[in-house]
Amino acid sequence: MANVTQNRPLSPHLQIYKPIPTMVMSIVHRITGGALYFGTILVAWWLIAAATGQGYFDLVNWIMGSIIGKIILLGYTWALLHHMLGGFRHFMWDLGYGFDKEFSTKVAKATIIASLCLTVLVWIIGIAIRL
Numbered sequence: 001m002a003n004v005t006q007n008r009p010l011s012p013h014l015q016i017y018k019p020i021p022t023m024v025m026s027i028v029h030r031i032t033g034g035a036l037y038f039g040t041i042l043v044a045w046w047l048i049a050a051a052t053g054q055g056y057f058d059l060v061n062w063i064m065g066s067i068i069g070k071i072i073l074l075g076y077t078w079a080l081l082h083h084m085l086g087g088f089r090h091f092m093w094d095l096g097y098g099f100d101k102e103f104s105t106k107v108a109k110a111t112i113i114a115s116l117c118l119t120v121l122v123w124i125i126g127i128a129i130r131l
Contacts, residue, residue, distance in 0.1 A: 021108035028112075029086035032079040039076035077122055082115035 017023065042064075049060035063069050089107055092098045098107060 021105050025086060025108040025111055029083060032083040035075070035079040036083060039079060042072070042076065074119070074123065078115060078119040081118045082111065085111045085115050
C-alpha cells in the first residue's frame with residue numbers, strides 16, 4: 001500500500017492555498033499590527049519633541065510635514081483604522097457571530113473598503129481643520 005502523505009507538503013503555506021478575502025485580511029491585520037509599533041514610535045517622537053523645545057519640535061513637524069512624512073502618516077492612519085476594523089471583526093467572532101462563509105467574506109471586503117474610506121475622511125477633516 002502506497003503512503004499517500006509522501007506527496008503532500010509538510011506544512012502548507014501561501015503558495016499552496018488559494019488566497020481568499022478572509023485569509024488576506026488576516027495577513028493584513030497582522031501586518032498593520034506590526035506597522036502600528038513603528039507608527040507609535042513616531043507619535044512618541046513627536047511628543048518628546050514637543051516636550052523638548054520649540055526648535056526640535058519645529059524640526060519634527062518639518063519632517064512629518066514633508067511629502068515622505070505625509071505618506072508615512074497617511075499609511076499610519078490607514079493601518080490604525082484598518083487594524084481597528086479588523087479588531088471589531090475579531091470581536092464579533094469572539095461573541096460567536098459572523099462565521100458563515102459568505103458573511104465573513106463580505107465583512108472582510110467591507111473592512112478594506114471602510115478602512116480606505118475612513119482614512120480619506122480623516123485626512124479630509126484634518127486638512128479642513130488646518131485651513
